[in-house]
Amino acid sequence: MKIHYINILLFALPLNILVTLCHVYNQRNHKSITLHTPNENLIKTHRSLCECELYAPQNYDNNPEMRSVMQDFDRQTSxxxxxxxxxxxxxxxxxxxxxxxxxxxxxxxxKIEKELNEKLSTLETNINTKDLPICECEKSLTEKVEKGCLGCGVLGSGIAPNVGLFGEVVLGAWKAAALVTAKKLAAKAGAAKGAAEGAAKGVEVVIQELYTEFGVSTEVLKKLGLAIHGKNYTNVSMITKAICTKYEEWSCTTSGATHGPNKTFCYSVWKKTLAQGTYSQTGASTEGVIKEYVERMVLQAKGVAGANTEAATEEAIATFTAQNTGAVNSTYASCHTAIITSIIAILVIVLVMVIIYLILRYRRKKKMKKKLQYIKLLKE
Incomplete structure (x- = not known):
């Protein structure tokens, strides 16, 4: 029985070697790629393990695939x-x-430690933080900024109340002066507007009375050459002269003129002169009669214009005063808001400067404490 066990073990060992070699061979030949053309015939070669030596030199030197693999390996390795x-x-x-x-x-x-030891050996033992030297760059970055922030804080804290106080005083004085100026301007503008409206009303009255008394319509006014406006509606001599001139040119002195195109005008003038006795024994002149009626019209127009001027002036003054006062108040409110905003901005800047000053002061004290501790350690 023992002999059979020994034979089985001896048979298993070469069998294991054979399987291992076959597996290695299959792995090597599995990755090799052979290029074929369509005209080539596929030739399969079957080799057994007993026909070749795996590790023989000719298998590596004569095989082009193995040679290319070795060259690639050498190249990649290098x-x-x-x-x-x-x-x-x-x-x-x-x-x-x-x-x-x-x-x-x-x-x-x-080197720094040696220099510090040499310098500290000659110094006194009682050293305060104020006696420590500070570098110029540190002084420019800490002390100068600290002093600048402190100065800005002090200056800003003094400026902010003054801006508020003097700003309010100046703004109040400006508002009072602006209101007075606004009222004066409103009075001037109201007077001008009232005079213009009164003159327009007077012109309307004169034109209406000319039509009522002498039958002078708009067309007749154009024929008379009268351009009545706000500056000449009170000119009695101009209106009288224009009426008398056209009265003579149109031959209104004869009775036949009453049948022409200007019969209304001629008849009205002839009737008024006849009532005054122009063609009777009294000898009253036509120009005098016309002038008398024109003076009445102008006097009536002046009265109407004066009344309308006063009413229009008061209304215009009230309107312009309200407008100008509203403009002054709105400007005052905007300036007041601007002053308040500037004061708040100054206070914020002051607060920021004070905070920066406190931070720099705290950092400088902390750095001085570290230097003092370092000096004490070096002395010990």
């Missing part, structure tokens, strides 16, 4: 080794530079 050498050289250079920097820092630190 490239990786070269890259590795480059990385190692860079790392060595970095380490060398870092070591030199560290050495320089250590040397500088030793």
């Amino acid at each position: 490239e990786r080794l070269r890259e590795y050498d480059e990385r190692m050289n860079k790392n060595r250079q970095k380490c060398k530079d870092q070591c030199e920097k560290d050495i320089q820092k250590i040397i500088l630190k030793d």
Whole structure:
């Protein structure tokens, strides 16, 4: 029975070796690719393990596929080794530079410690924070900024109330003066507007009376050459002269003129002169009669114009005063808002400056404490 066990074990060992070699062979031949053309015939070769030697030199030297694989492997290996050498050289250079920097820092630190020891040996043992020297750059960054912030805070805290006080006083004085000026301007504008409206009303009255008394319509006014407006509606001589001239030119003195195109005008004038006795024994002149009626019309127009002027002036003054006062009040409100905004902005700036001053002061004290502790440690 023992003999059978031994034979089984001895048979299993070569069988295992055979299977392993077959597996290795299959792995090598599985990745090899053979290019074929359409005209080539597929030739299959079958080799057994007993027909070849796996590790013989001719299998590597004579096989072109194995040779190309070996060349690729050598090339990739050389490239990786070269890259590795480059990385190692860079790392060595970095380490060398870092070591030199560290050495320089250590040397500088030793020099500073020696100089501090030499200088502190001659100093007094009782040292205050005020006696410590400060670098010029630190002084420019800390003390100058600190003093500037403190000065801005003090100046701003003094300016803000003054701006509010004097701004209110100046703004109140300006408002009073602006209201007075607004009323004066409103009075002037109201008077001008009232005079214009009164003159327009007077012109209407004169034109209406001319039509009523002499039958002078708009067309007849154009024929008379009268352009009545706000500046000449009170000119009695001009109106009288124009009526008398056209009365004579149109031959209104004869009875036949009453049948022409201007019969209404001629008949009205002839009737008024006849009532005064122009063609009777009294000898009253036509021009005098016309002038008398024109004076009445102008007097009536002046009365109407004066009444309308007063009413229109009062209304215009009230309107312009309200407008100007509203403009002054709106400007005053906007200026008041601007002053309040500027005061708030100044106070915010002052607050920021004070905060910066306190932060810098705290940092400077903290740094001075560290220096004092360092000096004490060096002395110990």
